[in-house]
Amino acid sequence: MTIKYNWQHANWPKFTYQSSGLHKIIEEYTRISSHLQGQVSQLNQDNRSEAYIFLMVEEAINTSEIEGENLNREEVRSSVARYLDLDLSQPKGIFHKETGIASLLIDVRRNFTSELSKEMICNWHKLLLTGQGSYYAKREINIGEYRTGSVDIVSGSGDYEEVVFEGPPGDIVDSEMKAFFDWYNSTSHLNDNSDYVSGPVRSAIAHMWFTSIHPFGDGNGRIARAISEHALFQDFDIPPLFSISTAINDNRNDYYKMLAESSRIHPSVDLTNWVKWFVEITKNAQIDAKSKIDFILKKSIFWDHHKETKLNKRQQKITSKFFEFGTRGLIKTGINSEKYQAMTGCSSATATRDLKAMVEKGILVPSQSGGRSLRYFINLVEEKPVFNAFQKGHDKNLIEVSINKLLDDIVRNINFHQGQNKQLARLIDKYKAFADGEQAHLEKLDNILTQLPSTKE
Numbered sequence: 001m002t003i004k005y006n007w008q009h010a011n012w013p014k015f016t017y018q019s020s021g022l023h024k025i026i027e028e029y030t031r032i033s034s035h036l037q038g039q040v041s042q043l044n045q046d047n048r049s050e051a052y053i054f055l056m057v058e059e060a061i062n063t064s065e066i067e068g069e070n071l072n073r074e075e076v077r078s079s080v081a082r083y084l085d086l087d088l089s090q091p092k093g094i095f096h097k098e099t100g101i102a103s104l105l106i107d108v109r110r111n112f113t114s115e116l117s118k119e120m121i122c123n124w125h126k127l128l129l130t131g132q133g134s135y136y137a138k139r140e141i142n143i144g145e146y147r148t149g150s151v152d153i154v155s156g157s158g159d160y161e162e163v164v165f166e167g168p169p170g171d172i173v174d175s176e177m178k179a180f181f182d183w184y185n186s187t188s189h190l191n192d193n194s195d196y197v198s199g200p201v202r203s204a205i206a207h208m209w210f211t212s213i214h215p216f217g218d219g220n221g222r223i224a225r226a227i228s229e230h231a232l233f234q235d236f237d238i239p240p241l242f243s244i245s246t247a248i249n250d251n252r253n254d255y256y257k258m259l260a261e262s263s264r265i266h267p268s269v270d271l272t273n274w275v276k277w278f279v280e281i282t283k284n285a286q287i288d289a290k291s292k293i294d295f296i297l298k299k300s301i302f303w304d305h306h307k308e309t310k311l312n313k314r315q316q317k318i319t320s321k322f323f324e325f326g327t328r329g330l331i332k333t334g335i336n337s338e339k340y341q342a343m344t345g346c347s348s349a350t351a352t353r354d355l356k357a358m359v360e361k362g363i364l365v366p367s368q369s370g371g372r373s374l375r376y377f378i379n380l381v382e383e384k385p386v387f388n389a390f391q392k393g394h395d396k397n398l399i400e401v402s403i404n405k406l407l408d409d410i411v412r413n414i415n416f417h418q419g420q421n422k423q424l425a426r427l428i429d430k431y432k433a434f435a436d437g438e439q440a441h442l443e444k445l446d447n448i449l450t451q452l453p454s455t456k457e
Helices: 022-041 045-066 073-083 096-110 118-128 133-138 170-186 199-213 220-233 244-249 252-263 272-305 313-322 337-344 348-360 396-417 422-435 439-450
Strands: 152-155 162-166 364-366 376-378
Touching (some): 022 199, 022 272, 045 073, 045 244, 045 272, 096 118, 096 220, 118 170, 199 220, 199 252, 199 272, 244 252, 244 272, 313 337, 313 348, 348 364, 348 376, 396 439, 422 439
Antiparallel strands (some): 152 162, 364 376
């Protein structure tokens, strides 16, 4: 047998990698993760639910796009919301792929404290390919079971197909997977042993190891990325908010190149380049998640600011559309009169009046360029820093807004932590500074604290 692939190496699966240069990236990843977790802890329940749904939809869309599948975004969102018991509506059609990836991602998060096992990942395979039995039966692929035959990964098509990787024989898949599970579970932060491997590095190795075995007839890439997230989640007390597949999809060509390079035979089973690349990707996933959560907070602040603003149905529709696809949609591109007409079905004169009124109400801001290139952008309300210093008696309305925001933050903190913590102490100190001895404000604070006996001032 010609030795070409990593699993054929005499030292398989004794992976090696050089740790130099990793510590700095992991420290940065950990710092961003901690900040992100703190940010999530301060979200109210509605915003937290929206953040989880939004990030899981991003994960579902991107992990499928990596495999060349384009999903219905709205149905993915509905499926995720239904699995979280946040939406009781029924799907308006057959969306097997959307339902499958949503159920897989939910199950990964629900079982992030569990050890990985054959039963678990075979169930993930069933969830992923739900409703597609007839299609896979024609390809002689058994859903929810390891493959028993050979498997080739090819690139190109037709006469230009090239085998870029060949998995191990089907008759050794089960034993290979047992060795993988033993390593994976022994290196978890949840086990009391000395074999712990940091989340990003463990996630990288698990991804490469699993894809090298390629235990299923199809769906291995998506399940490998699910395992990578499971490995990252196990370093946290609650599943963190980020989408690793979004960062991978943004670097898809490099991803496939690095996978191919690391699966080929080397003088040793060395994963240094792969691990460094993958750890950097996990850090980028955290940065992207922070940006998306910031956007959700800005959206919440915007609607709170405009809760009394009167809009007609056309204006309401357009305002909602600005927030529909995050920072990559209308938030970035803006809207012009022609697009407003097309989206609402109104006349040119009506569009002009509506847009002018939305600018006057602070909903939109016009671009600097005028004429035919004039575009309108959503006017995101910037939250006032809670530590601004105001002279006593100066701008009482602004002080009132700031102190009410602080009170909301205190309530959210208490609801989440159910006890004393450093952030709560800082919030109380800030509140008292803003109250500046005003008895009415101090009584509001006392009322909140005395109603929750688990927290004392």
